[in-house]
Amino acid sequence: MSETIGLILLIVGIMFDVVGCIGLVRLPDIYNRLQAATKCVTLGTCMILLSVLFYTGIGPISMKALVCIWFVLMTSPTGAHAIARAAHRSGIRLWEGSVMDKYAEDHEGAEDKT
Amino acid sequence: MSVFIALLIFCCFLCLYRVGKGPTAPDRTVAIDILGTLVVGFCAIYSIITKKDLYMNIGISWALLSFIGTLALAKYLEGRGFDE
Numbered sequence: 001m002s003e004t005i006g007l008i009l010l011i012v013g014i015m016f017d018v019v020g021c022i023g024l025v026r027l028p029d030i031y032n033r034l035q036a037a038t039k040c041v042t043l044g045t046c047m048i049l050l051s052v053l054f055y056t057g058i059g060p061i062s063m064k065a066l067v068c069i070w071f072v073l074m075t076s077p078t079g080a081h082a083i084a085r086a087a088h089r090s091g092i093r094l095w096e097g098s099v100m101d102k103y104a105e106d107h108e109g110a111e112d113k114t
Numbered sequence: 115m116s117v118f119i120a121l122l123i124f125c126c127f128l129c130l131y132r133v134g135k136g137p138t139a140p141d142r143t144v145a146i147d148i149l150g151t152l153v154v155g156f157c158a159i160y161s162i163i164t165k166k167d168l169y170m171n172i173g174i175s176w177a178l179l180s181f182i183g184t185l186a187l188a189k190y191l192e193g194r195g196f197d198e
Contacts, residue, residue: 006162010118010162013155014122014155017121017122017125017152017155018124018125020125020148021124021125021128021152022128024128024129024132024145024148025128025131025132030140030141030144033141034140034144037144037145037148038144038147041148041151041152042151044155045154045155048155048159049154049155049158049173051158051162052158052161052162052170055162056161056162056165060167061161061166061167061170064167064170064171064173064174065158065161067174068154068158068170068173068174068177071174071177071178072151072177075177075178075180075181076147076151076181078181078185079147079181079184079185079188080144080147082184082185082188082189083140083143083144083147083184083187083188083191085188085192086188086189086191087138087191089192090139090140090191090192092138092140
């Protein structure tokens with residue numbers, strides 16, 4: 001029973017990984033790519049790590065998997081935010097189809113370097 | 115299990131395509147970050163196959179190093195302007 005739940009979580013996690021990486025290739029803009037790739041791959045990897053808990057039961061492997069889930073959930077959005085801020089500050093333009101840019105409106109004057 | 119590993123290798127090739135082609139430097143940084151997260155998934159699947167906790171140790175330390183590398187690259191990119 002628990003192996004079946006682990007297999008289902010593993011399949012769903014790998015599906016999220018594949019969809020996130022296809023989004024990393026297909027989307028037109030650095031910000032769109034960042035959004036798709038970071039969310040999907042973080043959720044997919046957390047589901048793979050959660051399936052380790054269901055496969056192996058309570059033990060050293062599953063406790064380390066829980067620590068790794070906590071770590072990935074804490075660090076991945078922080079890194080994505082840092083990359084997006086660095087990209088916007090280093091002057092990379094948004095895609096032509098973007099409708100608004102709230103960060104540039106909030107920092108007018110200091111941000112239009114290009 | 116080998117099907118899942120093959121799908122993860124396919125994801126890694128998509129990330130490497132973005133690392134090679136990406137027009138700006140933050141594109142490559144995002145792709146390298148995602149590649150690090152995929153390696154954690156590899157370590158999890160290997161620990162399911164072999165029932166050893168060695169691979170989870172590798173996954174935890176890899177997540178830490180990937181995060182530090184991403185922050186360092188972001189701080190480096192923030193300091194200079196790119197014309198693209």
